[in-house]
Each structure stands twice: as structure tokens, then as C-alpha cells.
Amino acid sequence: MKACDYTRDNMTDLLRQHGINPTHQRIEIAYALFSHQEHLCADQVMAIVNAKHSETSKATVYNTLNLFQEKGMIREVIVDPSKVFYDPNTHPHHHFYNIATGELTDIDVDDIGLTGLPQLPPGMVTEGVDIIVRVRPTA
Amino acid sequence: MKACDYTRDNMTDLLRQHGINPTHQRIEIAYALFSHQEHLCADQVMAIVNAKHSETSKATVYNTLNLFQEKGMIREVIVDPSKVFYDPNTHPHHHFYNIATGELTDIDVDDIGLTGLPQLPPGMVTEGVDIIVRVRPTA
DNA sequence: CAATTATTTGGAATGTGTCTAATTTGTTTT
């Protein structure tokens, strides 16, 4: 699905597929994330959604992003100690993080081979593996 | 060097080796981190350092941890959106993160093979690679 | 010792994110 294919109607379906009741605010927040195809943080989402006229409160933005994440519709990316980024790409993948600009770029997981992870202690399961390659412009 | 080998005198040398002027507070903070050999966050460091009598202010703890990190004496670990952990182990290594307890465990880098990282854009250099394996107890 | 520089400090300020109780919205029921 190309970025230009994301419509508010698509979002309604997507929300339903994840067992989320589609409301105005939820549709707008989902649309903001998916149509931009970028890694946005909460206040960026809020700015986009309220660009024309104020529509959605801060509390709803945070509630909704957390809800989307719990339902597996988006992913949290924790690279910056000061804020969480949300990633509409839920396919397994990793990230370049430009420490100078804060920019995040996806790394396709197909390219990557990761071997030699030690065995987990009994009773533990892996929830996910995050690989973050921190990069910066040559000094 | 075993954990029991970390003394305040060692810390003085270690600070000097990293071009840091050793002061009372800096020695105590370094000692707290290295003698514990654990992943501590700022307020844990502060609690340890001020356990007997209040010696070091919050501002100094934060300043000092940032200084140590800039000088490459310790490493930041960003896994929890709410706080930064500091890691006295600067050898390349990765982490298990227990999302239920917040516990961090080292993974030796020698065991790990990572291949297929895409080429960096020109003018960019890798600053570091962080691999975080998020684990949880079986439900 | 006086002068200068480096370090530490308390407390105010910032910014992200959560909580709460009240309202609004939407859906059933009758």
C-alpha cells in the first residue's frame, strides 16, 4: 500500500481489524501516522491533527497512541531519552538513528542476520528485538 | 578487574585516564557505578551516594553522569521511556531487557553475529549499535 | 594572599506523559 493510498476510510477498516472502535479522533490520529509514513512523537501527532482547527485534546492523543500500540497497530520506538516515537510500520524492522538530527530511518529486517543470542532463562520469552544503529555526520 | 577490586583510588585513576578532574563527588559517583557493576539510573546513583549523609546534589549527579558519558567512561542505555540507565561496562555489548521488572542484563558481543546492515549514506559514520532483546515471563 | 577558574549547589523551570472527575457522544431500551 503506497502512502497516497491511505485514506480515512482505510483507517476505519484498519482500526476495526485491530478491534478498535473507530471514532473521529482515532481516525484522524491513525491517518496522521499512516499517511505521513514517518516516525512521529505525540506532540507532532497532536500538531498535525489540530492543524486546521483544534479537534483533539492532549489526553486523547496519548490515550490513543497507547491504545494503538497495545493493539499492535503501531510500534513504539525508544531511542531518544526525552520522547517516544511511534512507527506505523509494524513489519519486523530496525532503525538508523541520526543522533545529530533525531531522524529515524527504517532498516529492512530481511537484510539482517543476527546470530549467537544467548539462550533465554527458563520461563522467559522474547517479546521483540530492537536494533538501533546510531549514526552521525562525519565530524 | 573484579567488582571487589574497585576502590576509590582506582576511581581516581580511571577519572584521570578519561581526562576528568577527580573531585570528591565524581569519585563517589564513579565508585557507586563501578562497585555495583549494575545498570543504575540517576536517582539510584543519588541514593547510593547520599546513603550515609547527604553529600551530593541532584544537579551534580546529573552533570557528572553526563560528563562521564561524554568522556566515554560510562554508557547510556535507553530502553525505558521514563528514565536513562547508565552502564559502567563500556566494552561493546548488548542487553536483555525484562519488560516486567525493568531488569537489564548484559549480552556479550563476542557471541553475536550481525550481518547485512545496509551501507550508510555518504558522510555518515556509525557511532554505535545497540541491540535490545525485550523479554518477559511466560504469560 | 589576592585573583582566577572550576565545581557544586538549591531551587526554579521545562517538557513529556499520566490521572481524574466531569462532560460529551453514541448506543440501547422501553
Next chain:
DNA sequence: AAAACAAATTAGACACATTCCAAATAATTG
């Protein structure tokens, strides 16, 4: 369609980690 109920949203207060700042202290130099 009104009444009853549940779900979602809201404003604003709150919590917390971290940073900022200007003043005080400590250390170093001439």
C-alpha cells in the same frame, strides 16, 4: 423519541526526570 447506560473525550491538575541558572564554594595560579 425520551430515558438509561456505556464508551470516549476533555481540561486542567499532577507527577516525574532532567535541565537551567545564578550564587556559593572549592581549588589552583600568579
